[in-house]
Amino acid sequence: MDVLSVASEVFPLIKTGGLADVVGALPAALKAEGITVRTLVPGYPAVMAALGEVRAHRALPPVLGHTLQVIEAESHGLDLLVLDCPALYDRPGGPYLDASGQDWPDNATRFAVLSRVAADIGKGGLAGWRPDIVHAHDWQAGLAAAYLHYDGGPRPGTVITVHNLAFPGKFAPELASALGLPPESLSPDGVEFYGSLSMLKAGLRFADRVTTVSPGYAAEILAPEAGMGFDGLLRARGGAVRGILNGIDTEEWNPSTDLHLETPFTLGGWAARARNKAALQAAQGLDVDPNALLFGVVSRLSWQKGLDLLLSAVPDLLDEGAQLALLGAGDPDLEQGFRDAAAAHPGRIGCVIGYNETMAHQMQAASDALLVPSRFEPCGLTQLYALRYGAIPVVARVGGLGDTIIDANPMALHAGVATGVQFAAPTLPLLRAAISRTATLYRDRPAWRRMQLNAMETDTSWRGPARAYAALYRELLA
Numbered sequence: 314m315d316v317l318s319v320a321s322e323v324f325p326l327i328k329t330g331g332l333a334d335v336v337g338a339l340p341a342a343l344k345a346e347g348i349t350v351r352t353l354v355p356g357y358p359a360v361m362a363a364l365g366e367v368r369a370h371r372a373l374p375p376v377l378g379h380t381l382q383v384i385e386a387e388s389h390g391l392d393l394l395v396l397d398c399p400a401l402y403d404r405p406g407g408p409y410l411d412a413s414g415q416d417w418p419d420n421a422t423r424f425a426v427l428s429r430v431a432a433d434i435g436k437g438g439l440a441g442w443r444p445d446i447v448h449a450h451d452w453q454a455g456l457a458a459a460y461l462h463y464d465g466g467p468r469p470g471t472v473i474t475v476h477n478l479a480f481p482g483k484f485a486p487e488l489a490s491a492l493g494l495p496p497e498s499l500s501p502d503g504v505e506f507y508g509s510l511s512m513l514k515a516g517l518r519f520a521d522r523v524t525t526v527s528p529g530y531a532a533e534i535l536a537p538e539a540g541m542g543f544d545g546l547l548r549a550r551g552g553a554v555r556g557i558l559n560g561i562d563t564e565e566w567n568p569s570t571d572l573h574l575e576t577p578f579t580l581g582g583w584a585a586r587a588r589n590k591a592a593l594q595a596a597q598g599l600d601v602d603p604n605a606l607l608f609g610v611v612s613r614l615s616w617q618k619g620l621d622l623l624l625s626a627v628p629d630l631l632d633e634g635a636q637l638a639l640l641g642a643g644d645p646d647l648e649q650g651f652r653d654a655a656a657a658h659p660g661r662i663g664c665v666i667g668y669n670e671t672m673a674h675q676m677q678a679a680s681d682a683l684l685v686p687s688r689f690e691p692c693g694l695t696q697l698y699a700l701r702y703g704a705i706p707v708v709a710r711v712g713g714l715g716d717t718i719i720d721a722n723p724m725a726l727h728a729g730v731a732t733g734v735q736f737a738a739p740t741l742p743l744l745r746a747a748i749s750r751t752a753t754l755y756r757d758r759p760a761w762r763r764m765q766l767n768a769m770e771t772d773t774s775w776r777g778p779a780r781a782y783a784a785l786y787r788e789l790l791a
């Protein structure tokens with residue numbers, strides 16, 4: 314079976330969040346299921362610079378007035394179809410934002426072209442290869458399913474995976490015709506979304522199957538609280554909506570071989586792990602104290618992640634004698650808030666503002682506990698990395714966070730199966746209580762070590778999820 318995966322990010326070439334990790338790791342896992350995946354991504358400068366062996370340049374007919382070619386290349390084990398269109402993708406800045414943090418003004422065209430090319434390849438537009446399935450990721454690829462629907466005629470099966478419903482890909486409805494959508498698409502039964510054109514809605518409405526990245530989030534988004542306006546449509550899609558948990562790349566994230574670490578370590582290698590803690594404490598300007606409970610955070614700084622609550626809980630964390638190390642970037646107010654907290658509590662609160670892949674690995678290897686107080690979380694990857702690296706996840710019980718951590722409640726502790734700490738809802742009182750409960754658990758070293766072992770032995774691999782995606786694809790072919 315052949316699958317065309319379409320996405321705006323793919324690790325390790327271009328990444329702003331978990332989407333890239335998933336798009337980068339799933340193809341190798343699906344290979345074990347007998348499925349061949351080719352990944353279509355825009356030719357941003359970072360992608361063009363990372364191309365390995367280039368097999369072919371294929372000219373395509375112009376799309377929405379843009380001259381294009383697809384470069385077939387290998388990179389980091391991925392079979393890539395890179396959409397080369399310098400006018401749309403060859404520019405400095407990020408995949409979605411310019412250097413000043415503003416959306417690129419032509420994002421509608423940039424991602425409509427990506428989706429249109431995906432639809433065309435889906436129908437055999439790349440001579441010699443016709444995928445059985447077009448698998449779109451997030452709003453940037455959402456129009457692919459709509460184009461295939463409105464084109465009519467024979468088409469591959471279509472899947473959209475929603476990594477975060479909070480990004481609807483909304484644009485002015487007047488753009489529809491310029492993007493090659495028919496007039497009838499601008500209705501509630503098409504791509505219209507409360508007066509806008511939503512590229513995510515296009516995918517949710519027209520893909521044969523809609524998946525999201527955990528069973529918990531798949532259930533939550535059917536209700537208005539987490540449905541972000543899409544819950545009615547999702548309920549109407551019924552059994553077409555599924556939750557398939559993300560895995561992690563267990564080679565990239567392997568504490569025993571991780572070249573980013575001060576000292577790699579294996580299960581039970583607590584002395585080696587402690588050296589990572591000391592190194593990180595030094596790097597984050599914290600007191601190098603092996604006994605201080607070190608909380609870590611690796612996160613985008615946004616309202617979703619609940620880190621404003623953590624700023625308010627800093628006094629509680631300090632009262633417990635704990636330390637905090639944060640690695641993150643995003644909302645300027647949060648960045649400043651953590652900088653101020655670090656300045657006010659030298660040696661106890663550290664923060665590194667920015668994106669740093671190496672330090673993200675070091676944080677997992679060094680932290681005693683990894684805090685994820687998200688208000689909502691489709692899956693969450695950092696708590697999965699934490700499990701594998703023996704950092705105890707302390708998470709809000711939402712979405713995938715609830716699905717992946719076994720709370721250290723009395724029953725789980727008695728049964729010896731706990732892997733972390735959950736708190737019922739991301740509110741300040743419950744976060745405070747969770748910090749205090751974590752500190753109590755940390756003082757009981759044998760119980761803590763037991764949890765670390767459980768965490769590190771948790772299967773966070775792509776094996777199970779890949780089987781679930783393979784079954785979904787087969788369902789569409791049947």
Ligand code: ADP
Pocket residue numbers: 329330331332334477611612613640641642667668669670673692693694695696
């Ligand atoms: P989201 O996709 O909502 O940002 P996830 O937990 O699914 O959240 O994925 C976040 C990914 O981004 C993880 O791989 C995490 O390690 C990484 N990450 C987040 N912030 C940073 C940062 N400042 N530096 C390096 N990696 C980061």
